[in-house]
Amino acid sequence: MTYIIDLDTYSDERGDLTVIQKILPFEIKRIYYIYNNKNNLPRGGHRHHKTIQALICLNGNCTISTSNSGLTTDYTLNKPNKCLILNPEDWHTMHSFSENSILLVLASEYFNPDDYIHKQD
Template sequence: MSQIITLPTVSDDRGSLTIIEKVLSFKVNRIYYIYNVNSNDIRGGHRHKTNIQALICVAGSCRINLNNGSVKSEVILDNPNKCLIVEPEDWHTMDNFSKDAVLLVLASEYYDASDYIDKPYSNQ
């Protein structure tokens, strides 16, 4: 099941610095980000066989809809120190992107089309 972790952040008069170090349970092998998404567009729509992902909305906000086959939930990512860990079994979609949203994704696996499961759970 997915979980939210708060990333360590140091703030002072000069601004804030958020650190992603020794907080993820996996080695990061792929990094990408999603941006310029229309607010009514939906991204994702799949789950994985092995890939674990850490999602961070580093600017703006978006909603993540999750379903692990028995529990459905949604998470609003609206702070760059909020990190959502998405497990392989978590069917996920992303929507409600603010105009300035930038969604950073840290993935445990390199891209592999055979790792994607595009068939939703029956309780969708």
């Protein structure tokens, strides 16, 4: 089931420093980010057999719509210290990207096209 975790952030007159350490429920094997979505087209629209993902909107904001066991939820990511955890069974679509948004994704598995499930039963 999808959930939000708060990342440790340290702030002072020099700015903010956010740390991802010993908080993710997996070892990071792949990192990618989504940006320059000039036509604001949705991304995702699938779930996985195995991959767990952690999503952080580093700049701007976007919405992640999830569906699991008949429960549909929208999450707005708009702070770089908020991290959305998607489990393999979570159908997800990333959309409503603001101008200049950057969505960072940390994944538990290397890319494997056989891990993707594109059609809901």
